[in-house]
Amino acid sequence: MRTRTVPTRTAAAVAVLAACAAVLGGGGPSGAAPAAPAAVPQAAPLAVQQAQDQSDSCDLYASVPPSSADGPAVKAIKAKRSLVIGVDQNSYRWGARNPNTGQIEGFDIDLARAIGTAIMGDPDKVVLKPVATADRVDAVKLGRVDLIVRTMxxxxxxxQDVAFSKPYFSITQRVLVPKTSPAKNLDEAITGRNVCVAKGSTAADVFDPTKEGAKKDTGAHLTVVENQLDCLVLMQLGKVDATMTDAGLAAGQAAQDQTVRIVDGDLKPEVIGVAMLKSSPDLTARVNQVLADYHSSGDWGRSYDRWLKPYMVNDAEHYWPVPH
Structure with a gap:
């Protein structure tokens, strides 16, 4: 397998195309209604018990119990009068900047604002800071953000590097190809093809032979970028044959760009959580309490219906993680 890393300036060089893609995705709750999406090929059912990879020895659902108490980490954040949350600004319907308003919006953004407001008591004290896919762990460990809410x-x-909240979304890896591609399924889309993945993503691990459960002997040539939206731009330019990313982001890209489609098949059932420092268990406990309240109040489901349901096909509870 040959791997090629594409620096961030690649995306900058084709900023016009990226901007066009953003305009395509500018509709939604604060813009014009988007066109009805094409039917997304169905992946295998998300059997929740599969979210724990059999090759792993850890419990992906393990986290500290929820609590509304303010411990030292939360008090320190309140003392500095701002909670900095790392988010995406390039993933349509999850975290993307609306070209009509200039605001970042989406499913993860709703969650980030809910967490921030619940902890700080004031939405004006919540700072959303765009973070690249490859920089998520370092952003937490180096103190550039307090939390990451970014399809992580x-x-x-x-x-081993960061602490996670209880999971808040179940997902799998899917593959996007241009509509002109002859590929009918995931294997055909990646075997011997130039496949784009984001650095530091689960999709990148799928092709890493040092990782347990990696998909080997595909003959794929890997192009690695800083942000998953860069893959869409490279695919628009004909520089790559396919993009692998998680199902939610894939659905968003297919909705954003009507020239690409999702092929049948999926890999690696997994769960998404909020990341923070391992040395701040009280902050993790507060986030877990907010997640529990956010789901039980129905706000999680309403946000899903607003941003994701037209593109994810299934109802909200299909994607709420429940440990086996």
């Missing part, structure tokens, strides 16, 4: 898959390896 929980894995045993990542749990």
């Amino acid at each position: 898959t929980i894995s045993c390896q990542r749990m």
